[in-house]
Every structure is written in C-alpha cells, then in structure tokens.
Amino acid sequence: MTKDVIALTERMPDALSVLAGLLAGGPDLRVGTAGEGAVVQLCDAEGRPLVSIEVPLLLQVPGEAARLLGPGAEPSGDGPVWWVEARAAVGVPKAEQLAGAFAARLTMLLGGRVWPPDAPGTAGAARPVDLSDVTAVPAPAPAAAQPAVDMLTEQAAVILQDRPVVPMTSWLSEALRATLESDRSLQIVTPPHCRLSPCTAMLLQSTPSRWVVQDERCGYYDGQTGAVLSWQDGAFAPDRDERGETPVADAFTEVRPTGERQLVLSFRTLHRAEADLVLGGALEAAWRALTGGPPAGWGTSEPAGLPWSRRKLTDLAYERAPQPTWTVVVGTPDRPAVATLRVIRTPEGVEEDVTLTLGYGLDEKAALEAALEALPELADELVTRHKLKTMMCQVREARRDLSAPPRFEHPPLPYAFVLGPAEVQEAGRDTASRTPLRERPVQLGPNARPGFYYRLGDGDTGESWTALEQLVRHLRGATAG
Template sequence: MTQTAGGADVLTAHAMVMLNDRPVVPLSPAIYEALAECEGTNRTLQVVTSAASRVTLPLRTSKAQWLVHADNGYYEGLTGRPMHWNGTAFVPLPEARDYASTYTTPPTAPIGSQLVLTFQARHAPSAVLGAHTEKLMRLLTGEPPAGWGLTEPLQHPWHTDDLTTHITNTSSTRLIVVGAGTRPAIATSHFSSLAPPASGTAEITTLSIGYTYDEDPPIPQLPSFIDLLSADHPLTALLAQLVPGRPDLTTEPRWTGSSAPIGLASAGAYTGPPGFSRKRLGPPDAPVTWYQLGDGYSPEYWQRHQDLLTHLRRAT
C-alpha cells in the first residue's frame, strides 16, 4: 500500500483507505468528507482500526467498510470475515472457511441490549421535521434530544426549526441526533424530497437506546408509546427489534449475538394474517396496526417478520 496526500492513507481506483487507531472511532468530519468523495468517484471507503478499537453507531451504520488489523491479518469488523489486500482494495480472503479468530473472542466489556426502532414517515412541505425522533426520545429516555449534526461531535443544539431549515435547503440529508439524558440514545436519520407529483419530505430514522445486562428494555410498553407517537405524528411504518450489544452503543469488532424482532407497526387498519397478534393504534383518521412478532430474544422470529411483510404487500 502506498501513502497518499490528503485525508486518505491509500487511494486506488477502487478504494480509499483511512487508518485510525483511536480507542473509539467516530464519524468524524474527515471520514464524512471521504465518504462523500468515495460516493462521487465510485470508490469504497475502508476504515482500518486495531482490534482494540470500537466504532460509534453513526460510523457503523454509514457506508464505510470497517476493517480490523489483528495479529493474524485483517478481517471485517462487523462480520468477522477474513480479508486481505489485493493491490487495489481489501477483499475477502478466498481460502477462508471460518470467522477471524479475534472476532470470536469474548467482548472486553459486559454486553447489554440495544432497543432499535426504525420508522418511516412522510411529511407535508410545511411540517416541522425531527418531531418523531424528539417524541420517541422523550418517551424512552425521559429527555429530549441534546443536539444534531452531520458528523461527530455534533455541531448544533437541538432545535427542530433549525433542523427543518437545514433539511428543506438540501435535497437529501443524513443526520445524527443524540439524547440529552443519562441513558445512551442515538438516532440516524435520512431525509429526502418526495418524488413528484408528491411534495414534501420522506424520512427514515433508526433510533437506538442502550440498556445494561441487568436492565429490562420497555418491550411491553412499546405499543402504548407508538400509540402516543402516532396520535400527533403519523407513521408510515415502524420496526422494533432488540440487538445484543454494548449499552454505550459503540461496537467492538467481536461477535455479540443476533438481533431479534419485537413488532411491526404499519399505517392503516389491517385484519390479518391469521396467527398474528395485532392491536389498533393511533387516531381513527390515521390508524396504525401493531403486530407482535416476538419477545426480542428469539432470532428465529425473523421468519414471522418476512411472512408478515409478504401479507402486507399483498394487502396493499
């Protein structure tokens, strides 16, 4: 590999490589700019850290590929897949038949759980944006968001008017929102203009809340929270799942377990499919149907999620 000038340590026709050996690697302004450059040049951004590093949730969910340098080579931080440098990029090791050995070692800190809510919404041109995230954070943490921004650390205190102005002046925006309370809470949001002839803004947001191993996430309360949310802020859909992970919402390059579904809310009043527990939520003029999929601890219930999606697509 050859060092280059600028923010990249290596630049080829296929990849931009950035080396970062910090204990916690965030979605920094330099990485954010590199992601934008890679998107414009059809490259993959590959961020390389040591096995002792962790990445923040915004970096983990970005389009950057996380590579880990261990004693026995390189591997993909999120999957454990062994990798090697082929002269133009890090690619899977052809002869590998198992996870990288470091990936299967125990995490360095106790693993708790992360409640992950992914919702979609459509907003009128005059709507104040960010209200869904604020409402959910208040319900789940007791506090509103502290701030928002494009990179970490965040640049702006939480004001929905400022956030709305920024989004309406940009055709497509990805944002980070952090909670203000003692409980870790981070949302990553994508706002984009609705395709003509519709007008307004489409939103996809994933909100993650961290819990320690001896805490119970508020799974039984989720339908009532969604009911309160949809009363003021209509939803298109919401998926709730539980993910094993660090309570601080950072990620180690090690296996911590599989996610499991809790439930799915879909705008509209539905009656099926058979065998699914459902509950009508929201106001009469904008109903939402909540389907209980599982307890958040049984990954095999993802099949129920697929069966439900198939039914809903047929129904609509």
C-alpha cells in the first residue's frame, strides 16, 4: 500500500519549518516540484521521487479532519489547523519513514499531530533518515502519471490507499482528470476497512473508474458493485466463472442492518446570467430548513477548508466560466451533511446542480421525520425565491456519517418529487396538477406560475418507485403530446 502521512499543525508552515522537514532525509536529497509547483518532491540523487508533499491547506472548518481521519485526529484547541499531506513512493524502502519524519518535524516545530500517530519515522525524527541504500523507480512520463498514481498502464491509473475514509483530495481530483483525458480508467485499491467519502463515491460512479477492495477470500472485488475482480491486460476487470458469469464477493453481501438513514436531495436551479447574481442560495436555504443553520464550510476538494461564503463561491465560478465549477460543501459534526454543487454556464443562463445528503442515527427518527415534514415548505421557498427546476427527495438505509463502505447498501427510495414553474408550463398546468398518484400534489409559489410538490411514498417501501414511474410517464406523455 502507498503510505500517506498527514501533519496537522497548529501554526502556519513557513519556509524555515518546511525546510527543516525536508531535511529529514539529510542534505543530499534533491528537491523538485510537480503539478505546476503545487507539489514538492524529495528525490534521490537521480531525481527520482521518494516523497511528494502537497501545498499546506488551511482548515477553518471544525470537525473536517475528524470526518476524514477519525476521532482524535485534530489537534487540541479551537483554532484552525493546517493540513500538510506527504505521500511516500510505492515499493521504495524507507520512503514511508521519510514521509513520517517530515511530518513529525513539522509538528515538533509548529505544534499539532501526525496522522497516523504510529507512522514509521515519527519517533526520533530529529535524526535524518538513512537513505544511503535507497533507490527509487523512475517517474513515469505520460500525462496521467500524476504524483498520486502508483501504477500506470495503457488501460488504467492505479492508486493505492489505506486510510479510514478516501476523500476527493486535490491530488486525487487531478489524477481523475488526467486519467479521463488520457482515456484510462482510474482504479483505487484499498484494504477492506477503508470507506469512500460521499464525494469520492459519487465521482467514481459517474466516471469509468473503479474501487478495488482487497479480500482474503476472493482476492479483489469492486467495492461499489461486489463483482469479483482480477488483473487482466493492465487493469482490474470483472472475473468470469466457467459459465461466463461474474460472481459477487461474499464480503460484499455481509450486511447487518443498523437503523441508520440518509436523506438525499438532488435539485437543479437556473438563473439569468446577471451581474448581481449570487450563487448558493438554494443550497443554503435547504441546509437551513433541514439542519437549522447554514453550511459550515466549502472547497474545491476534500478536506473542505473554507468557511461557507456564497460571495466567494460566486467569485470562483465567475473566474472559471465558461468552464463548470465543482465544489464540496460540509456541515457541522452534530448533523452530518455533505453536498456537491456544480455550477454550469448554459445558453439559458447559470445552472446549479446540487446533491445534498444528511445522515441520521438509529435514535434520530424524530429528527428525520421533522426533516421530511419540512420538505413541502422548503420546496415552496426554492420555487418562489431560487428558480428551482426540479428536485428529487430520497431516503435510504445507509451510514449516518455518510461514508460508503465496501458492502451492499440499499438503493435510495423516492420520497417526493418537485416540479418548478418552467417545467409545469412545459407539461401543462392541468396535467401537472392532475396526476395518477393517490395524493393530490401541493401547489407551490405564486398562482400565476406555480410549481408542484408530489409525495411519492413513505421512504420505506419500494411502492414509491411505482409512483415515480407513473408520475414521470404521465408528465412525459403530456409533453410528448
């Protein structure tokens, strides 16, 4: 496994402290850069990388390090922390020890903690690591050969990870972009105890990527589908038995009900491209309606280190336009909530595509019921004030902390669907208001241009899928006619 070591420091890493950390391998190591200067690399005498170090990231969002690294990861105190990630090269003896020594030196000088706390090299870090017998492998040359990539073939870029939750970090996001541009598949290989953050899980599902889980019984399996995998022609691919079928790993089906639930809202808004437009209003309104407060933080990768700001989010989207902008938004530890927000410039205006997921424990049934009861009022606000196009509300049996384990999870069940004014006009008001559903839809917004809220079920039975299919067929039939 590739070994990542993270220094969480109480004070900002300055040039001298970083230099002291870089000297963990002695004065003979070379220092190089990659990723247009965003990554510093400790290299051997031939210039081959031993450890890659990301630019320090300021975390101003409480609980964000604990969300991704586990309880107790954050330094004591109420102030912000700096996240400095060091990634040791695969198959190079003492590279992990060098990464640990670098992180330990930073925390010795700046205060803080090293994750994992027992990483090799953290004890006795004041003494340089002896690298006299170490030889690294040459750095690969193709565009997909990012510092994060551990193995590169013509078919796939393979990344090895071993941490509690695999987040969509800046380096993983860059590796995903580069592999897609080179027509490769990104394949993340983990031990069975690892989980994916919701952002990583969603992006892997929406791209030709794969989560490969090591298993002592079958070797490897897909952590999102359970398909048994084997290494074939330069990539992990589904294995076949004598009948040509792909078996499902036993580990994937070993599921125990926990009673934990998730509420998932997926919605789109469309605004005119006006100079005074400020984005993020619909997401903030949903967050306040369902949690009682605004989001805690946001960023373009995980961990999300910036305090929530609609203004700064808008500025970033305008800077990147006409290219889309993808961001992650996070909540506070007391109510797990994570959202992805994608801003897209279209000929019609500026579209926001949002997926918001909230987690509820076994003893939080009342809180989930209160959130479900708040949905019609929230839908009315989104229609009236935030140019809502559509919204799907779903409930699923899944982890409260929102991370995705390498086990089967029940798919979400539709709970409600919302149609915005423009879509109502397209379908026809009479058609949108008179459906085959048992419950009459709730009219939203002004009478002149209304939207409609459709209750589909209770979120516990598959009958809601039948209701959704009936509704969609009814609305599409009207549009086609």
